[in-house]
Each structure stands twice: as C-alpha cells, then as structure tokens.
Amino acid sequence: MMRSREGESSLSRSGAAQDASKEYGTLMSVLSPSDTETPSKGRRRLELTSSRAVDDVSGQKNETYFEKKVVVPDYPNGWYGFSFRKLWAFTGPGFLMSIAYLDPGNIESDLRSGALAGFKLIWLLLLAHCIGLLLQRLSARLGVVSGKHMAQISYAMYPKIPRIILWLMIEIAIIGSDMQEVIGTAIALNLLSSGRIPLYGGVLITIVDTFFFLFLDKYGLRKLEVFFGFLITIMAITFGYEYIKVDPNQIDVIKGVFIPWCSHCNSQAITQAVGIVGAVIMPHNFYLHSALVRSREVNRNTRKEVSEANKYFFMESGIALFVSFVINLFVMCVFAAGFFGKAAGEIIDKCPAINKTLTSPVAYNDTLDVDIYVGGLFLGCFYGLPALYIWAVGILASGQSSTMTGTYAGQFAMEGFLNIRWKRWKRVLLTRSVAILPTVFVAAFSNINRLTGMNDVLNVVQSLQIPFALLPLLHFTSHPGIMKSFQNGIGMKIAVWLLGFCILGINVYFSIETFLAISVTWGRVLISLLMAIYGVFVLYFITAALGLHQYCQKSQIFQDFIGAKADFHSEDDDNDEFHDQIVLVNGQESDSSDI
Template identity: 40%
Template sequence: MDAQTPDFRPDGGGKVASAVIPETTGWHRPRGEPSLADMFASVGTAKGGSFWRKLIAFMGPGYLVAVGYMDPGNWATSLAGGSKFGYALLTVALLSNAMAIVLQSLCARLGVGAGRDLAQACRDSFPRWISLPLWLSAEIAITATDLAEVIGTAIGLNLLFHIPLSLGVIITAADVFLILALQAFGFRWIEAFVVAMLGVISACFAIQIALADPDWGAVLRGLLPTSDILENREMLYLGLGILGATVMPHNLYLHSGLVQTRFIGASGRDKREAIKLATIDSTIALCLAFTINASILILAAATYHRAGRTDVAELDQAHAFLAPLLGSALAPTLFAIALLCCGLNSTITATLSGQIVMEGFLNWRIAAWLRRLLTRMIAILPAVVVTLWAGEKATGHLLILSQVVLSLQLPLAVVPLVMFTASRSKMGPFVAPRWLSALAIVTAALIIALNAKLVWDFFAS
C-alpha cells in the first residue's frame, strides 16, 4: 500500500537521508540503527502537492497511538464514572485528552527532530547505570499493558462466543501472527487494520448511543468544569482515575518510534513540516479516542445512571445490563464487538512498543517474530495462571494491578521526554518552544501527582 509514484521519495534500500542528519552535540553516544529497522522510512511521503496529500501520507502512527487511550484498561473507569455520576466527568475526559495531545506532540518532535525514539534517546543520553533500570521498568510497564489488553480481548471473546477466559487468553497469542502477516505487505497494512478496527468501534458506539438516547444538553454541560468534582470525594477519586490513567508509558515510546516509519528528507524544512504533519495526525487521532472514551461514559450515564444502577464498573456486568435497559438484544452484542476490536488493536500496539523498547535501549536485534512471541508469552502466562488458579473473577484484580504498575513507571518515561525535547543541545533547531515545554512540565507534574495519589490509595486500601 506504500505509494511508489514519482511524487514519493523512498530510496528502497532502508538507508535514507533522514537517517544521516548531522548529529547534535548533546548526545553521549552516536545514533545507532533505528528500532523497527524493517519498517524505518518505508512509507513514502509526498514531495509536492497539496497540504492534504502530504497529511494523508503522514496519517497512521497517530491512530496506533490513540489505541492506547481507549484500551480495555480504561473502559472500567469510564463505565464507573458514567454510572455513578452521569455526565459530570466528561470535563475530566476532555482535560485528559488535551494533556495527551501535548505529550504526544513532544514524541513526534523527538522522533523526527532528533531521529531517535524515546528508548534510544535514554540510551544515548544517560549512563548505563541509569538507562538499564529505565529499560527494565519500561519492560515491566509494557508487560502490564499487554496483560490488560490480553484480558480485555479474552473478555470480548467470552461475551461474544462464551469462550472461557482462560482459553480466550491463550487464543490472543495468535495476534502475533496477524502482525507478522500484515507486516509482510508493508507497515501501511498494519495501520489500515488498526484504523478499520477503530471504525468498527466507532460504529458500534454510535449505534448504542442512538439506542440510549442521551440528554444532549446534559452532555454539553458535562464538558464544562464544575466545583462538584472537588467537593465530592468519590467523584474526585473517579476523576483522578480517568485523568491519571490516561497517558500510558508505552505510547511515548511507540509514537516516537512510529513517526520514523515515514520517509523524511534531510533538510530542516522537511523535518519541520514532518513534525507539523505528525502532530496534526496524532491530534486528530486523539480527538477520535476522546470521542470513543466519551461515548463509553455517555452510554453508562444514559443507561445505568438513568436507571439507578450506579455501581456498574465490571465489563461483563455492563454487557449484561445493556439489553434489559435499552430493550434491544443488539446493544450488548455491539458492546462485546467493540471490546474485542479494542483488545485486538491494543495487543498489536503493545507488541510493537515492546520491540521498540528492547531495540532502543539495548541496541539488540533478534528476529521480529521471536521478539513479538516472547512479549506475548510474558503477558499471557500470568493471566493464564491467575484465571486458572483464582477463577475468572480474578481478572478484575489483574486489570487494577496492571494500571498501578503503569502508574509507577509513568514518571520514568514522561520526565526524560520533557527533558530531551526542551534541550537545545540535543534537539538543535527542533527544540520545543518554551511555551510548549512549560505546558508539558505542568502536564507531566499533574499526571505524576495524580498517579502517585492513585498508587497511594491502592496500597493504603
């Protein structure tokens, strides 16, 4: 699917101009081989033509990143918030999306401007006694992420086909072969698959929202800030859960690596345009992610909250209540289809993140199929053990634990990202503007504080 017309500029050999930009002086080690080397600069970009033609060539990585903002681990929080407090927490989801846009724009800037993903930047900037622990923590976080996606996919299989969760968890290992099959046709096919799944998810929720017939005036009011969130301790806690669990560490590694799948010229003008187009791509995709997250919350508010069911938080519980509340057998089926598509998408992006992290931190290359299979096995084994030993109800505790692990790792990804993109010695002329760095610092501090509170509450309880 990669364009190969004369208007596009891949050289076909993997050694492209964007890989040989003059090195800035702020890095302690020279730039090594890029992560995802078989996909590096493999997608052609338009040299001329309209703005829209150029943007289309850059669209794709942002949608893979957006998957992480609507993964199964986030569904429970939105369901709980909507069922308990109606539309009031929509404003928190909107704020979360704005924070995500800021951080992902820095990822695009790092990947294009410095020619490094976040893992490579840590390796080339920090001494080994710092970079190796960062690598270990990133691997733990990706395992936790993958664990949540595997369980979410298994729940989707259970709801649709009544497959036991323990067997469903094992079946999800097959998605590694899906990635390899799609990759054989080019990276654009992976992007097309993810976008298609996002389209299915969007259609499923559009139909469910139409069936639920929400109060659109209340929806609009829910987007506005309210003092009730600060005054109601339980509402504040759920709001912190939505806000603090929004940014996933693996997305920062993923985006800074995926933007390098585009062929980018060596000139400063080409790279500035690439940064702008990649940022627009991720911003549009994250707005779609917000729409889907908001739809989950709106659906919960228009069904469970309106019917007085204010205690809905589990995915299977939400699925079971939809049919009697909406009077349609189609609604729970659509809910399960959306969950399954979401889980499939999330496992694909988490697996790609795992490869970027290992190759970036260690500069160590193993066969792509082996790396992806190892990533999947590491996530599947604890899920299988727990579901077999403690029963299907234990999957909820696994999901909660995975989010706590991600919260602990998040500062170790956000802080280096803000540091690198604010450093002129590392970024050269592509350093982030001061206003953007200041906004990113505030965003990072807020996310870290909220995650710290969530972790504290988890261990305290």
C-alpha cells in the same frame, strides 16, 4: 544571538563556548542514508520506496519494521500552503499511537467513570486527551528532528544503571497494558460465545491471534496502517451504536464536556477521576510515537521539511486523538445515562445473569460495581441482545488493535535501551507469556470479578510509570544538541513541568491510598520501601532533565552517538538562516523558538 550570512560567523568564541558547541552537536551525523535521502524533485505521487534502516550503534541492518518508507510528495509549482495530499502522506503514525487511548483498560475506565459520576467527568476525559496531544506532539517532534526514537536517545544519554531502570519501568508499563488487552479479548470472546469459550480459553487464544496479526506488516506499511484504521472504525461504529441506542440527554453531555466540576461526587468518583489520567496517558506510547514518525521520508538537512513534518504530524495526531476522544465519550455517556443512579437491586432484577458474577450479596439500594463484563450483560438485558454482541465486538477490536501497538513499543524499547535485536516472534513470546501467565491463573482459579478487577490495579501501575517517560521526553526535547532550534521554548517547558508535577501528585495520592488500605504492618513497610526507591529514581531523572548533573553531556557514548558537529543545511536562502542558528549550553547564543 544568530550568526549573519555576511560574515559574523567568523567572530571568535570563548573556549567554554567552543567546548559547549562540540558537546551539543546534533544527532544527524549518525543517520542512515535512508534517513537523510532527499526524494527526487520530480516525484509527485505518494509511493513507497525501499530503504533499510541501520542500527545506529552497532551498524547492523534493522529489518524489523520500516523496510519501506512513505515518500512525501513535493509541493507543486513551489507552493507552500496546506496540502491534503501531504496530510494523507503523513497520516498513519498518529492513528497507530491513538490506539493506546482505546485499549480495554481505557474502555473500562470510561464506563466506570460514567457509572460512578454520570456525565460529570467528561471534561476530565477531554483534558486528558489534550494533555496527551501535547505530549505526543513532543515525542513526534523528537523523532522527526533527531531521526531517533526515545529509547535510542536514552541509550546514549544515560548511564547504564539508570538506563536499565528506565527500560524495566517501560517494560512494566507494556506488560501491564498487554495484560489489559488479554483480559479485554478474553471477556469479548466469552460474551460473543455466550459463555462457551471460558475465560482462560480466551486468554490462550490471544497467543495465536497475536502471531497472526504480527506478520501483517509484511504486506506493506500503508496496508498495516489501513488495517489499524479499520479496527478504529469498528470501535467507532459499535460504541456509536450503543450511544444511539441508549440515547443520553445531549444537554447533560454538553454540560459534562464544558463544566470542569464534579459536584456531589463521592470518594469513589474522585478516585476514578484521578485514575482517568493513568488510564488515558500511556507512558510507552511516547516511545512508540517517536519511532513511528520515522516511517516517513523527511530530509532533516532542511528546516522547511522538518518544520513541515512537525506540522502535519501534529495535525494528524490531533485528528486521531479527537476520534479517540469521541469513542471514549460514547462509552462514558452510555453508562452515565444507563447505569448511573440505578440501585443494584433494580439492575439485578432485570438482569439476573449479573448476580452470578457477584462474590458476595448486595443490598437492594447498594451501588453495583461495573466492568467490561458486567457492562456487556447490562446492555444486553436493558437494550437487547444485539447491544451485548455489538459491545463485545467493540471490545474485541480494542483488545486486538492495542495488542499490536504494545508489541511494537516493546520491540523499540528493547532495541533502543539494550541495543538488542530479537526476532519479532521471540519478542511477542516473551511479553505475551509474562502477561498471560498471571492472567490465565486468575481466569482459571477465580471468577470474572477478580479478572476484571485487575484492570484497576493495572491502571494505577500505568500511572506510576508515566514519570519515566515524561521526564526523559522533557529532557530530550529541551536539549539543544538534539533538537537545535526546535527545542522547547520557555512556555512549553513550564507547561510540561507543571504537568509532570501534577502527575507526580497523582502518584503520591495513589500511594497514600494504597498505604492506608493496608492494615498489615509488613505490608505498609514494603510499600514504604518501594515508594522510597521509586522516589529516588524519579528524583534522578528530574535532576537530569533540569541539567543539574553533567553525566549526559560528558558520556563517551553520547559523544560517539552524536559524532562530529553537523548543522542543518539547505539549498535556499531561507534554509541558510536555519543553518546559521547555533545553540550553546551557556546561553550566549541561543534560539529556542518553538516551531
């Protein structure tokens, strides 16, 4: 039910409804002045304006990232259609987010999928990107509508223990992703130097280059976004070159995209298919995207600007993930055409260097495992040395770009979950040290197979962390006090819940596979215990998302966080309608339109 402007707002509500309305206030009252400042009407060009974000809980200044915000140009002459200038103003956060879909772990998942199943899993890669777009849309809307990112809202919504558990799970996901980036960079440097830079040396070099890239944002937010766009362009050119060089059958590519089936796929291919979801969907990326969208000046007091920002961010995310899909498609098709169906002996005969990477002899007709390193050697032997070096450049760009987004995600997580603000170099030193120490150990005392084999384990770890991002995301975007009329509609809730249960099913599958692969009794007991604890944590966040316990609404922290009741308000009649929309917990009055 919606209040009319002619006076229906004066109707009395029940006491329960009044209490619910107070409980489900918006987050708008705690926004900093820079978050709610409306750009002047006369401004028409895209520019940056200085603004210092304020810590929402402590009130301290936050100079970590968004010291400047991008001003969105006004519509000329009151025109409200599509504008390329506005799309350009909103372009940036989606491409930074999409880098997580192009990290070395994803690249390795692509090439293994192509090598094991040919073109038969391309449709699953497309599906994973579509699922990612759906979820990234929700995270972007959360940041735009509330003015907060997921970690900040988690601080207000969850008790201390679940909040810390949630933070730890996201940190595990970030560190796992960071390890993949370190591995990818080390292998790329080893290939580019023809083995002169040892793997452990490449791992150590990543410490230096991370600090170098860390301070690029001091030159301005837009310049940082352009730099990341440049790295994505490098990946598109290098992997696109490999695609053209290998020249896969285009009919097979089209069939792989549009025929959702994997006929005659063996157990390895099925396991790899399941792993694609864990490799593509990064849990910490939802937290990152909800924070990055705050870099644009949006007046959240008016419906039109909020709705417009949601629209353009969705369009930009769609474009960015389409580019990501095409790059991943290049990699999968290269190894589907060049590697799939070839016997190990046939490959080794033409590329003896691969034989040095094997830990044990293989029969001529065996299937040869492929990874980022072996893939580079394979391309160099079959398609010439330029293919090897260009491949290594693409992997290097992948590792370097995803390193920075992981650092940003970690900083936002720490600031939001713990209300702790570290200097950037301290944050990088911590996460990079945790990622580097085990990687250096493996690189120094083992061979390349063990190092690249870590990516498979890390992809499984990423998949296990997805519920700890997906469930809070569904919880917050369905919360009427946070999202008001932008809360999830029934269709969106059903779609995301179905997706959540599918991902939980994937995790159960991986758990059973791991359990069966362990023959030692104490190992099975340990895995069973860990999965039981994991199940309890997931169940807690499921009940929170379903509203089966009321701690979140009764939390004093939440009440302090949302402050006094504040509705969207505006200067025109259309926005008055938006101001009049009220969402009550008992459903007596609601508007859950999915705008």
